[in-house]
């Protein structure tokens with residue numbers, strides 16, 4: 001694409017969507033355009049996240065509306081790992097979603113915690129550093145202490161985040177390999193992710209970052225806090241986790257979400273989500289979650305009940321969260337926009 005066209009497009013983009021880009025984009029000398037090109041690609045990806053699309057997808061996973069699975073209409077009333085047909089349908093839904101978006105899908109079968117099920121994996125293979133793998137994850141299964149388990153916030157919200165990121169990023173090329181993994185058996189003790197992470201370590205898979213989203217649509221107060229859980233500061237792996245968290249923070253600060261989200265690093269090695277399975281196997285990982293701090297008083301009161309429904313979502317918060325996740329994923333994987341594009345690619349090691 002010729003220089004002038006790129007510049008015009010960026011100016012248009014900045015004027016219409018992000019007023020701040022007028023300054024950042026249109027007053028810089030032409031030599032800076034290569035870097036701007038990468039940024040504008042990421043902003044373009046983030047702009048594709050739409051509330052109506054997200055909610056439509058969560059409605060299907062959480063049983064509010066029927067889903068099309070295997071060419072037939074089916075209502076997913078629960079995603080409990082022990083539910084048999086419903087969780088089989090839910091995993092098939094995710095598999096087909098990825099396949100139809102051009103993301104190579106597969107099932108990862110596991111047997112652990114005296115149960116067996118399957119995780120769903122989608123891959124966009126990196127074009128420059130394919131052996132370096134960035135994982136974007138959530139858990140597809142749900143649980144309830146009362147009746148059915150719609151699990152809208154926990155964790156259809158994160159699962160739809162993963163699927164939507166895969167869809168938006170599929171047309172692009174990345175330096176690193178992206179893997180989108182939806183786990184089952186999370187609610188029984190991180191069972192599906194435990195097997196996945198152990199097998200990854202055993203085969204020396206070079207996972208450079210795990211970005212895990214679990215409960216990302218609840219916000220009932222005026223503070224749009226996002227907690228980014230890492231290992232503890234005295235842990236040798238803390239710096240690598242922090243690099244992932246800082247990538248998320250950078251997206252919020254520099255890609256139009258300042259004020260819309262308030263990310264806070266929580267270095268407590270929280271063992272309540274699939275992130276822990278990767279820490280346990282030496283991999284850099286973070287859990288990105290709504291404000292789950294007990295003392296903050298905004299924990300989802302419908303957690304693990306049949307009332308964890310889409311109608312309780314803060315849709316603005318949820319949409320912004322997924323936008324930030326799109327940008328974070330793109331930065332972690334390194335967008336290959338033009339052969340000469342100057343890229344931000346955080347240095348990461350296991």
Ligand SMILES: [Zn+2]
Nearest residue numbers: 154155214215
């Ligand atoms: Zn969860």
